[in-house]
Amino acid sequence: MSTITWVTAKGDLGTIPESQYFQLQLSATDSDSQPLTYSLVAGELPGGMYITRAGQFRGAPTILSAVNQSKAYSFTARASNNDGDVADRSFTLTVSNAVGPQIFPRPDLIGAFFDGEFLSYQFVTLNDNPSATATYKVVEGDLPPGTTLSSTGLLSGYVDIIAANIDDLGYEAAAYETIIFDALPESTDKYFNFRVEVTDGGKFDTVDVRTLIVSKSNFTADNDITVVNNTFITIDHDNSYRPIILNAPDSLPVRVAGDTLAYKFLAFDPEAKSVQWEVAELLFSGLDQLDTPITQTLNGDGSTGPYTLNTAAAAVDISVRINDTIYLPTVDYTTSGTNLTFTSLTPSATDIITVLYITPGTGFDSLLFDQGAEGLPIGLTINQDTGWLFGTLPSQTEETKTYEVSVRAFRELDPGVKSDPVVFSITVQRTLNEQIIYNTIENLGIMDNGAVSKLSISAYNTLGKELEYSTVYQPYRRIPQGLKLLSTGNLVGRVSFRYFSLDAAVGYLPVTSTTDLEVGMSVQGIGVAAGCKITEIVDSRTVEVQPAIYVVQGTLLTFSNDTTTKVRSTTSNAITTAIDSGTTTFDQDCRFTVKATTRDGTSSATKNFRVFIKSRNLAPYENLYLKALPDNAERRSYVNTVTNPSFVPPANVYRPDDAYFGIQKNIKFLFSAGLSVAQASKMVSTIALNHYTKSINFGAIKTARALDSSGNVEYEVVYADIIDNQMFAGNSPPLSTTLTNTNPYIQNGVEYGNTIYTNSFTNMQKRLETSLGYTNSGALPRWMTSVQTNGKVLGLIRAVPLVYTNPGASELIAYRLRNSGFTLNTIPFTVDRYQWDNSLSKFFDTTTNKFLPSRDTTFDKLVDISAGTDVITTSVVGSVTNANAIVVSDNLKIGYGWTLSSTDTLSSGIGDNVFITNVQENVGSQNLTLSANITASVGAEIKFNGTASVDYAVSKSFNSIDSELLSRVKSLGLIDGVTNIQQFEKIIFAKQFGFDTEAVNDGWVRGDGTTFIYGYLEKQAGLSSVNQRGGVWQITYETIPDEGFDESIGFDETIPGFSESRLDAGSDQEIRLEFISEIFVNQTVKVRGGRTYPSSTLQYTFDGGGATPTFLVFSEVQGTETTFDGGSLTAKEGDPTVGGVRGGTAFSNNRDKYIEPETEDKYIKFPQNGVFV
DSSP, X not given: OOOEEEOSOOEEEEEEETTSOEEEEOOEEETTOOOOEEEEEEEOOOEEEEXXXXXXXXXXXXXXXXXXXXXXXXXXXXXXXXXSOEEEEEEEEEEESOOOOEEOSOOSXXXXXXXXXXXXXXXXXXXXXXXXOOEEEEEEEOOOXXXXXXXXXEEEEXXXXXXXXXXXXXXXXXXXXXXXXXXXXXXXXEXXXXXXXXXXXXXXXXXXXXXXXXXXXXXXXXXXXXXXXXXXXXXXXXXXXXXXXXXXXXXXXXXXXXXXXXXXXXEXXXXXXXXXXXXXXXXXXXXXXXXXXXXXXXXXXXXXXXXXXXXXXXXXXXXXXXXXXXXXXXXXXXXXXXXXXXXXXXXXXXXXXXXXXXXXXXXXXXXXXXXXXXXXXXXXXXXXXXXXXXXXXXXXXXXXXXXXXXXXXXXXXXXXXXXXXXXXXXXXXXXXXXXXXXXXXXXXXXXXXXXXXXXXXXXXXXXXXOEEEEEEEEEEEOOOXXXXXXXXXXXXXXXXXXXXXXXXXXXXXXXXXXXXXXXTOEEESTTOOTTOEEEEEXXXXXXXXXXXXXXXXXXXXXXXXXXXXXXXXXXXXXXXXXXXXGTSOSSEEEEEEEEEEETTSSOEEEXXXXXXXXXXXXXXXXXXXXXXXXXXXXXXXXXXXXXXXXXXXXXXXXXXXXXXXXXXXXXXXXXXXXXEOOOHHHHHHHTSSSOSOEEEEEEEEEXXXXXXXXXXXXXXXXXXXXXXXXXXXXXXXXXXXXXXXXXXXXXXXXXXXXXXOOOOHHHHHHHHHHHTOBSOXXXXXXXXXXXXXXXXXXXXXXXXXXXXXXXXXXXXXXXXXXXXXXXXXXSOEEEOXXXXXXXXXXXXXXXXXXXXXXXXXXXXXXXXXXXXXXXXXXXXXXOEEEEEEEEEETTOOOOTTOEEEESSSSEEOOOTTOBEEEEEEETTEXXXXXXXXXXEOTTOEEEEEOOEEESEEXXXXXXXXXXXXXXXXXXXXXXXXXXXXXXTOEEEESOOSOOTXXXXXXXXXXXXXXXXXXXXXXXXXXXXXXXXXXXXXXXXXXXXXXXXXXXXXXXXXXXXXXXXXXXXXXXXXXXXXXXXXXXXXXXXXXXXXXXXXXXEEEEEEOSTTOSSOEEEEOSSOXXXXXXXXXXXXXXXXXXXXXXXXXXXXOEESSOOOOOOTTTTOEEEEOOOSSSOX
């Protein structure tokens, strides 16, 4: 009699949300290695869940009763062998739909904001119920004056000035107005404390928060009023009040061409000053936006011309403006060479003619391509004093045309004080008789990263014309990585996993129990990055893990090491990862603009859409497939059957143009889903056993359905079952079996022993699970995780999808295919390899558990400079033997960091990394100290190479970057406007002096305030052997350690060597600049990118007789950035240096694009030749 021992621990399996797919492998062992079957013998399972004979406990549980409750289900499972031996084990599983909303994050201080400016803060709620609607309100305390909290959790409004001299305000506030008549308010800082409540109709959550309103007028360096100990407001903010435009950008009505438009702009001035209005026209935004347009100003002379242009240009290659009115080429003016002649008007002697040159230096396109923000339509004007926009809209050929108008308000008596520009859209329809109306709403919903898209855009033409869809790049262009829009309106592809940034070092994971969990165990599950391990058992219900995690309450996680595997459920949200110091959200908001056009081209209309990408998977996962490879005749027979409209009516096919759906012309099935990322070598070693050529048979043709989050049928699928010929009565042979009383297996004279490794699906799967593990074992197609008509969930089944159908069509198509006369088993299904879908993980580094950085590519090679003093060849004056000091001529201009190479046989020991570490100038010679010992004879020829190339040239002070927080350096664009800097990139300081705001050593001091950086004058005076200020510096990061709290002031202590504390800076890092090499006077430096000097060459030289050299653009050779639509720093959506979307056509590496399914899959050949080998 054998003994059956349970492996799965008894008792509580945790709490899981209702309707969320759950899967757990129940496991027991038999002392005689007999196969076991599992069954339910007592108790109650949640509705929609069941136990398979193989021990899979799975399904999507339902409570089927009132909401806002939790229900515990107790049941007993039995493991039995063929001899009738049994062992029972009892479990409890709780299903909950009572997890209410939770406000997250829960900051004490939500921010510091200036008075007189717009405040905006969005509270965010987590809720396991995706259909719940969260409603917010303030239940206690006071909001800043002028702000409100919406029911959606948005705190917003223009903050009123908080008066400190309230007793002085107003006429006759005092008995006698002896000093002031009507005093202006003197503002002050103030904290506002309030309590926010959120409810989903059943449960609620509250959070106590505060916000600091800072007096903008008092925000000066010498005041003793404003004290801000945070990173919300930085020293670079100004302290002046400006007008604020109150109209919403989308508030202008849609009108028809030829209509009269009248619209009034409104503004608020915090200091009650009178304002006037202006419109900035011609905001070019098509191909090659004009970052620095070339202009010429001419004075009218009372004639039509010709007027002389600085550069010969065609009429269409210039824009002409007279006194803020734009005139059209050919219609209003013509050109011939450098002559400009007006045809429709005569400029007077008081007129100012402004010419804007489009073509020179702007890349490929001309003015005709730059049709973005065009300014006011012809016929409209704005009244400068009242803000009224009025006039008659011009005729047009486009069905719908949108004009982008940039409006500013400015103070009447101080025109330099202007509001931020607000871009308004004026949408004009060609006619009311024909329209294109979109059926699809703007918000397309939420997608998990790594998910297959089922999104689509649809519209209709009022005259019934067919439409085609395309993306346009104004105003939005951010389609999620990995997707593309088809002309049918379907968004196809898989969303990239690259939508998160793990900055936090550790996370704390609350679980049902830490019993049997050990330090070093790997952690797997949804929301856990690859390589995550337990680093500390904190208490009986908490473990510390690295790297940090992002999981919600009720998530099942697997903890394992070489000997033990445990499954635990999280007891609360564990979202402890700090993302870019809080500036980046987990849900990425992708906005893009779609244009629907009639096929005859007579009508078109655009609409903006958005989709949120949730970083549900903190690391990519990979899938394995098995695919049949029939010959051409067999393949044609199959394809002809499934594409026969008599069997599969085209109108019934779901997303027929989407390769992920529609009719499946390849015979393959998903074998294993959600595997952790692995290198090819790891994959090969994983399948060393139990993998050899396998013959597979088809079973019956069946149907299944996929439900959306609301329980509606989204699509259906017709599939063919797969039969595993190594399964016997539903049981798999063991992973290995040693045969007794048999001779060893011998092949080609080689003995392989007598142990067999059968290739049942179960055994193949075990090899994958044991070696690779899962990132997301639940990453199954929707039809496998949806409740079917019989109340069950299929889970991972081996099945070949044949056709994806619209709701209600699968049974008919399945019936027709069964009776088509075609038999699938006529196709030999023999596999000897996996098809490995790892296209979305190819840029993921498994050693660091991070994605490789994605960088834009420039076509402008760094200029090859022949001039300058970058490379010098000379001879050694005196011989040296195994020494690091040599003597050369004194007329050489060489410096620290220059590398050496030998050009003859008279020297040795000069490797790739030998460079100058010190230069001592003597009379008639120079003594050089090297980084390594060399041997050289007298006259040995040595080449010194000082060729320098850097990534960016910086115009900020050294002190403003060194020891500054990485998040601030990025967000403020301190590295020449670049917000995606990388560690180990190199910079020079293009501006060497004149930093008026720096109080210490003109900013040439490290963050400690005492370590000076010496430059040219200090080197000349002998105070330093190296001119570091003019040298090359490397960007490095240093993580701020956790040093605990400072009891005296409530914040933690500043760690020695750091300018910030961990509590102030979160999981941020500080910049450390490391000196690399010296740049000598007249030496040239090639700059790769940046806002100011992209693809340029700078020379370190004297400017106008100054005492200190600086960097100037090298006059002999200049590089120009090749631009397709404006260059790397052009803004498409906001300012790219402060979080806006960068415009310009980008050619980037390490970035996920749309990939046709299977086109980049790899094949992993089964290594065994048979069951023994």
